Amino acid sequence: xxxxxxxxxxxxxxxxxxxxxxxxxxxxxxxxxxxxxxxxxxxxxxxxxxxxxxxxxxxxxxxxxxxxxxxxxxxxxxxxxxxxxxxxxxxxxxxxxxxxxxxxxxxxxxxxxxxxxxxxxxxxxxxxxxxxxxxxxxxxxxxxxxxxxxxxxxxxxxxxxxxxxxxxxxxxxxxxxxxxxxxxxxxxxxxxxxxxxxxxxxxxxxxxxxxxxxxxxxxxxxxxxxxxxxxxxxxxxxxxxxxxxxxxxxxxxxxxxxxxxxxxxxxx
Amino acid sequence: xxxxxxxxxxxxxxxxxxxxxxxxxxxxxxxxxxxxxxxxxxxxxxxxxxxxxxxxxxxxxxxxxxxxxxxxxxxxxxxxxxxxxxxxxxxxxxxxxxxxxxxxxxxxxxxxxxxxxxxxxxxxxxxxxxxxxxxxxxxxxxxxxxxxxxxxxxxxxxxxxxxxxxxxxxxxxxxxxxxxxxxxxxxxxxxxxxx
Numbered sequence: 364x365x366x367x368x369x370x371x372x373x374x375x376x377x378x379x380x381x382x383x384x385x386x387x388x389x390x391x392x393x394x395x396x397x398x399x400x401x402x403x404x405x406x407x408x409x410x411x412x413x414x415x416x417x418x419x420x421x422x423x424x425x426x427x428x429x430x431x432x433x434x435x436x437x438x439x440x441x442x443x444x445x446x447x448x449x450x451x452x453x454x455x456x457x458x459x460x461x462x463x464x465x466x467x468x469x470x471x472x473x474x475x476x477x478x479x480x481x482x483x484x485x486x487x488x489x490x491x492x493x494x495x496x497x498x499x500x501x502x503x504x505x506x507x508x509x510x511x512x513x514x515x516x517x518x519x520x521x522x523x524x525x526x527x528x529x530x531x532x533x534x535x536x537x538x539x540x541x542x543x544x545x546x547x548x549x550x551x552x553x554x555x556x557x558x559x560x561x562x563x564x565x566x567x568x569x570x571x572x573x574x575x576x577x578x579x580x581x582x583x584x585x586x587x588x589x590x591x592x593x594x595x596x597x598x599x600x601x602x603x604x605x606x607x608x609x610x611x612x613x614x615x616x617x618x619x620x621x622x623x624x625x626x627x628x629x630x631x
Numbered sequence: 632x633x634x635x636x637x638x639x640x641x642x643x644x645x646x647x648x649x650x651x652x653x654x655x656x657x658x659x660x661x662x663x664x665x666x667x668x669x670x671x672x673x674x675x676x677x678x679x680x681x682x683x684x685x686x687x688x689x690x691x692x693x694x695x696x697x698x699x700x701x702x703x704x705x706x707x708x709x710x711x712x713x714x715x716x717x718x719x720x721x722x723x724x725x726x727x728x729x730x731x732x733x734x735x736x737x738x739x740x741x742x743x744x745x746x747x748x749x750x751x752x753x754x755x756x757x758x759x760x761x762x763x764x765x766x767x768x769x770x771x772x773x774x775x776x777x778x779x780x781x782x783x784x785x786x787x788x789x790x791x792x793x794x795x796x797x798x799x800x801x802x803x804x805x806x807x808x809x810x811x812x813x814x815x816x817x818x819x820x821x822x823x824x825x826x
Contacts, residue, residue, distance in 0.1 A: 366697075366698065366699065369697055370699050370702055373693070373694070373699065373702065373706070374702060374705065374706060374709070377690070377706055377709060377710065381709060381710065381713035382713070384713065384717065385713055385716050385717060388717055388720045388721070389720055392720050392723070392724040392725075393724075394723050394724055485790040486790060487790065
C-alpha cells in the first residue's frame with residue numbers, strides 16, 4: 364500500500380473514531396436541561412449582580428424552577444416587569460417591586476470637608492479607611508476612592524468633587540455598592556417620590572461636626588421637632604428619615620441650619 | 632527514580648513552558664487577571680496535558696511504525712481537540728461543580744499551544760511513556776506556577792500608579808518579561824542538583 368493512502372486512512376480513521384466517540388458520549392452522557400429554568404433565565408437581566416440573594420441569574424432561575432423559592436419579586440434590577448414574566452412561566456403569583464435607587468448620604472465634597480492628611484497609597488476606600496478613617500477630616504464621610512464604582516455592575520456611580528454620586532437613572536438597586544462602602548453611606552431610596560433625606564452620617568457631637576464639615580449634621584433636633592409625621596429621628600448625634608413615613612412636605616429642610624437634609628426626587 | 636525528579640524539576644523550573652519556552656502565552660496574558668481564574672485554568676491545563684500525553688503516546692508509536700512521523704502535528708491536534716471535548720462532556724455529567732468552575736477555560740485549551748508543545752517535545756526528547764507522563768505533569772505544574780505568580784503580580788499592578796502611556800497591555804508585557812527573566816535564575820539548578 365502506498366504511504367499516502369496509508370496516511371489518509373490513518374488520519375481519517377482517527378478522525379472518525381474521535382467523532383463517533385464524541386457523538387456517542389454526547390448522547391450517553393447528555394445532561395437533561397431544565398426548560399423552566401432556561402426560560403426564566405432568559406427573562407432575567409443577566410447582570411449576575413446577586414441582588415436576589417442567589418449566585419447570579421442562573422442560581423435564581425434554578426431555585427425558582429425547583430421550587431426552592433416562590434418569591435418572584437427578588438430581582439430588583441428587573442423590576443415588576445420581570446416579576447410578572449416569571450410568574451407567568453412558573454404559575455406563581457407575581458409580587459411587585461417598589462422601584463428604588465441607591466444614594467450616597469454624604470455632602471463632604473472638597474469645598475465642604477477638608478483633608479486631615481495626605482494619603483499616598485492604594486487607591487481604595489477600604490484601604491484608606493484603615494489609616495485614621497481616611498484622608499478627610501470627617502471620619503464618617505465618603506472617601507471618594509471609588510470602591511463602589513469598582514463593584515457597580517451597571518456603571519452608575521461616578522466621583523464628583525471627591526464624593527461618590529449615583530445616577531438614579533442607571534442604578535438598578537442591586538445593593539452591591541451598599542456592601543462595598545466601608546463607611547456604610549449608601550442607602551436605597553424609592554424612585555419618583557419626593558422624600559427628605561439626611562445627606563450625612565456624622566455621629567460626632569455638633570461642635571466637632573462643625574469643625575469637620577460645613578454641611579455635617581450636628582444633631583440639633585430641629586428637623587425631628589418640625590416633622591409632623593414622626594418620620595425624622597435623631598440618634599447618635601445624627602438625624603435619620605424613615606422613608607415610609609416621610610411625605611416629602613419639606614418642612615424639615617427649611618429649618619435645617621446646615622442644609623444637610625434635602626428633598627430628593629430620584630429619577631427626575 | 633532520579634531521572635524522573637530531574638525531568639519534573641526541569642519542566643517546572645529551568646524549562647518552564649511559559650517563561651522559558653514561551654508556549655501558551657495567550658492564556659498567560661489573557662486569564663491571569665485574578666489568581667482564582669488563573670488557578671482554574673492551570674488545573675484544567677495540567678489535566679488535559681497529562682491525559683493527552685497518555686493518549687498520543689500510543690498513537691505516535693503507530694505513526695512511527697508506519698513511517699508517518701510527519702503526520703504527528705495534525706493527528707495530535709485532532710486527538711487533543713476531541714479529547715478536550717470528551718473531557719468537557721464527562722465533567723458536565725459527573726462533576727458539575729468542577730465543570731462550572733473550569734467552564735470557559737476547557738474549550739480554550741483545545742487550541743493551547745502548550746498542550747500540543749508538550750506532546751511534540753516529549754517525542755523530540757525521545758522520552759518513554761513514563762518519562763513523557765512525568766514531563767507533561769511537570770509542564771502543567773510549571774504552567775500553574777507561572778500563571779499564579781503572574782496573577783499575583785498583576786493583582787499588585789492593579790493598585791499601583793502606572794504611567795499613562797504604559798497602562799494596560801504594555802505594562803503587562805513588561806511585567807511578563809521581568810517574571811520570565813527571574814526564571815533565568817534557575818538555570819543550571821537541576822543539572823547541579825542531580826549531578
